[in-house]
Amino acid sequence: MTLRIANCSGFYGDRLSAAREMVEGGPIDVLTGDWLAELTMMILAGNRLKGRPGYARTFLTQMEQVLGTCLDRGIKVVSNAGGLDPRACAEAVSELAGRLGLRASVAHVTGDDLMPLRGPVVDADTGETLAAAPITANAYLGGRPIAVALEHGADVVVTGRVTDAALVTGPGMWWHGWEPGDLDALAGSVVAGHIIECGCQATGGNYAFFGEVPDLAHCGFPIAELRADGSCVITKHPGTGGLVSVGTVTAQLLYEIGSPRYLGPDATARFDTIRLEQEGPDRVLVSGVRGEAPPATLKVAVNHLGGYRNTMTLVLTGLGVEDKARVAQEAVWARVPRESFDEVHVELTPMLPPAGGAGTALLRITVMDADKGKAGRAFSSAVVETGLAGYPGFYGLTPPGDASPYGVYTPSSVAADAVRAVVTVDGTRIEVPHVAAPGDEAPEPAGQEEPGRAGAGDAPAGGPVRPLGTVAGARSGDKGGNANLGVWVRTAEQYAWLSSFLTVDRLRELLPETGDLPIERFALPNLLALNFVVRGLLGRGVAASPLLDAQAKALGERLRAVAVPIPPFIDAPKNDIS
Template structure:
C-alpha cells in the first residue's frame, strides 16, 4: 500500500492564506490538513463569540473556497480543527460555501470536547492551584479516532473542535491503515509525524536556528508527511518550493513545545526517546523506530477563564545614565498612580533602552486611561529625551489558560455526517500505573578535550523554544555525536541558569534525547499564568532559544567549524 500523503496548510490562526491552494496545486496529496487552534486561540474565539462573531476560524473558509472543488475532483480529503468552539457552525458554513460554489461535499463534524456545564475539578495540572474564577471555555483534547470514523463514513471534509494537534495526522492514518488500539508503535509514529508538520513551515526551515542555510525562505513551502502502514514517515515538501527539509529542521520541530520524552495523548504515548531520523534524499527525512505505550486514563482539558484587564506603556531611554532615567520615569508615574493600587505590575528595562510598564487589575478603569494618561502626563516633567512608543489607550481584557485533567472515560466524542450522528467512537484502552523507565539511547563518544575557544553557544548548537501554558520549553540540539556529547555534559540546569539569569528563580526540568542529539528544558512558571496573562515582551518564549545561542561559552576548538569564527554549517 502506498504511503498516505498528508499535507499541512496552516500552523496557526492567521497563517498564509494561499497555502491551501499551494499544497493542492503543488503536487499529489491525499489529505489536506492544518492546525488553527492554540490555547490562546480558544480564548480569542471565546471573545469573538461573546461579540456575536463566529466561534470558529473563518480564515479556514477563505482557504477552502480556493480548493474545495479541486479536492473533490481529486479525492483529497480535508481535515481541520478550525471548528474551534463551534464545529457544527463551521460545518454548516462549509455547506453554505459549497452550495454557493455549486458543490455537494459530505461534511462531518466532531463534538464532545466541550465540557462546559459539567462539574470539573479545576486543579491546575501543572501547578496544583485551583482556578480562581468560573471557566469561559473548557475543551478536552480528543484523539484521532473520531476523525477516522468520519473519513471511514465517507466524509470529504472533517471539521473538529479541540483535538490534539497530532490527531489531524493520526486520524487519517487510522482511517487508511485500520490501526486498532493495540497498534501502539504505528500510532506513536503518526503522532510524531503530526507533531512535526502541525506548525507548518517550522518543519521546512521557518524560524530555524541556521536560517542562513535555508534557500528562498521568503517562499517557504509547507510540509508533507508521507505516512506508512508501520507508522514511519517521510517529511518532505513540494518540489520547486522554498525552504529546507533536513535532519536539522525536523529535529528543531521535534523539540518544539515538548515536555519529557513520553509524549502523552488520547490515542497513545509516543516515546520521543526512540525516534530515529535519517536522510532520505533531498528535502526528505525519514522518521522511524518510534515506540508507543498505552494512553493514560486521563485527558487534558484546556480551560480558559477571564482574569481582568491589562495595559502597557513603553518609553524609550537614550543617551547617558539609562538606569537612572528609568528610576526617574517610574517615580514620576507612580506619584500619579500608586504602584500598589494595581493587582499586578511588571516593569522591564531592556538592553535596547525600552522601559516597558504593564499593569493588571480587575478594575478596567484603573488599568485603562487612568494609568496610560498618567504616563503621558509625565512627558514634560520626567527624564531628558523622553518619548514613548504607545499613545494613551484603554485597558484590554485578558484571560488565563488553565490545564486540568478529567477521566478519559467521561469524555465521549460524537461524530456527525451531514447532520446525522454516526455510531459511537471506540477509543483506545487507557492504562493507569507507574511511568516506564526511559529507553537507553545510543552510546556517546567522550567529550573532546584539547584547547577551548570563547564562542557563542549557537556556533555548535541549534535551539528552538516555545510555550506550554505558563511554562516555557527550550530545546537544544547538536548536529554531530561529538557536539552532543559535549553539550550534554556542559549544559546542565545550573549552567543554563547562569547563562540566562532570568531563569534562575524558576524550577527547570532537563530531559535528554540522545537518539536525536537533543536536550529539552521545561522552565516552570516563566510565563506566569500563560501567554495571554504574561507581561513579558516575549510572552510565548519564542526568543528564548536564540538568547541562549548568543551566550559566549568555552567551546572545544575541535568542535567549531573551520576558522572558529565562521558560520555554522546546517545541521
C-alpha cells in the same frame, strides 16, 4: 500504500494561500490545517461574546479556493478550525459548497466542549483549584473520531479541540486500518503530526541556522508521507522555498515538548526512540518510534477572564539607562500609586548599540486590575503626562489607550472514559466510545537532573569563548505558564560536550531570567539534543503574560547568543545535507 498528508496552516493567521499551494503543488491525499492554540480558544471565546462566529473564519476563505479541486481529486480535508463551534463551521462549509455548485459530505466532531463544568478545576501544573468561573473548557480529543468520519464518507472533517497530532493520526487510522493496540504505528503518526502541525517550522521557518535555508520568503509547507508501520518521510512540494533536513525536523521535534514520553489520547510516543535519516534533498525519513498506552486522562484547556491590562512602552537612550528607568517609574507612580493595582510588571530590555552609537532600551510598564477604569486611561495618560517633566530623550512607542481584557489559561485533565466524542456526517449522528488501549500506562519519568542539584558537569574546560549558537541550534516555546527550550547539535562529539556542559545550573547562569524557577532537563541522545522545561517562566500563560516575549519564542536565541568557552575540537556546525 503511503498516505500523503499535507499541512496548510500552523496557526490562526497563517498564510491564506497555503491551501491552494498544497493542493496545486503536487499530489496529496489529505489536506490538514491547525488553527487552534491555547490563546486561540480565548480569542474565539471573545468573538463569541461579541456575537461573532466561534470558529476560524479564514478556513472558509481557504475552502473557497480549493474545495472544488479537492472533491475532483478525492483529497480529504481535515481541520480543527471548528474551534468552539464545529457544527456552525461545518454548516458554513456546506453552505459554501452549495454556493459553488458542489456536493460535499461535511462532517463535524463534537464532545470536546465540557461546559458547563461539573466539579472543581484542578491545575495540572500547580495542583491548585481554580477559583474563577471558566468561560471555556475543552478536552483534547484524539484521532479516532476523525477516522470514523472519514470511514463514513466525509469529504471534509471539521473538529473542535483535538490534539494537533490527531489531524494526522486520524487519517492514518482510516487509511491504514490501525486499531488501538497498534501503539508503535499510532505513536509514529503522532510524531509525524507533531512535525507538520506547525507548518513551515518543519521546512526551515524559525530555524536557528536560517542562513542555510534557500528562498525562505517562499517557504513551502510540509508533507508527511505516512506508511503503514507509522514511519514517514517529511518533505515538501518541489520548486518551493525552504529546506527539509535532519536539522529542521529536529528543531520542530523539540518544539513545545516536555519529557521524552509525549502523551496523547491515542498513544504515548517515545521521542527518545525517534530515528532521523536524510534520504535525499528535502526528504527526511522518520522511523523507529515506539509507542506506549495512552494515559487514562485527557488534557483539558480551561480559560477564564483574569481582569484588565494595559502596557505603556518608553524608550531610553544613551547614558544612564538604569537611572532613567528609575526616574521614569518614580514619575509615573507619583501620579498613579503602584500599590493601587492588583499587579504591576516592569521590564527593562536593553538593546545593543550600533557601532560607535548610543544604546537604546525599552521600558515596558504593565498594570493589571479587576477595575477596567484603573488600568485604562487613568494609567496610560499618567505615563504620557510625564513626557516633558521626566528623563532626557523621552519618547514612547504606545499612545494613551484604554485597558483590554485578558484571559488566563489553566491546564487540567478529565478521565478519558468520561468524554464521549460524537461525529455527525450528513445529519447522521455517530457516538465514538472511548476504547482503552492494551498495556499499562508507564510512570512519567522525572527530569534527568533535579532542580538546583545539577553540577557543573565534567565538560572540557578552556577553549575560545564564542556564542553557543556557533555550535548549537535551539527552538523554544510555551505551554501555559511553562517554557520549553530544546538545544541540539549535529555530531556525536558535539553532543558529548553539550550534554556534559549544559546542566541545569549552567542554564541558570547563562539565562539569569530563569532565576530559581524549577527546571527539568531531559536527554534525547538519538536527536543529539537536550530539552529543558522552565516551570512558571511565563506566569499564567501567554494571554496573561506581561513579558515582551510572552510565548518564549526567542528564549532559545537568547541562549545561543551567550558566549561560552567551547573546546577547540568542537567544530562549528556543518550543513546536515552536504
